[in-house]
Amino acid sequence: MRELLIYSISACASLFILGYVVHMFIGGLVSEQTEVIAIIVVLSIDLAVMAWMARDILKSRQQR
Secondary structure, three states: OHHHHHHHHHHHHHHHHHHHHHHHHHEOOEOHHHHHHHHHHHHHHHHHHHHHHHHHHHHHHHHO
16 A cells, blocks of 8 residues: 555656656746646656556556
8 A cells, every 4th residue: 555655656746746747848838838747748748657557556566
């Protein structure tokens, strides 16, 4: 259970930092609406990858 808390905090921090990185890279270069769309797309991809990794971890633990 403690691992789940640590993974959740890590995932939230990762999403926050990645959103800020996208903002720093393209903020001011494109319109605000385009920036929001880019942040949503990048965070959605990152969230899908994190979900895949969590599924893989749970799958490997069930096989033990």
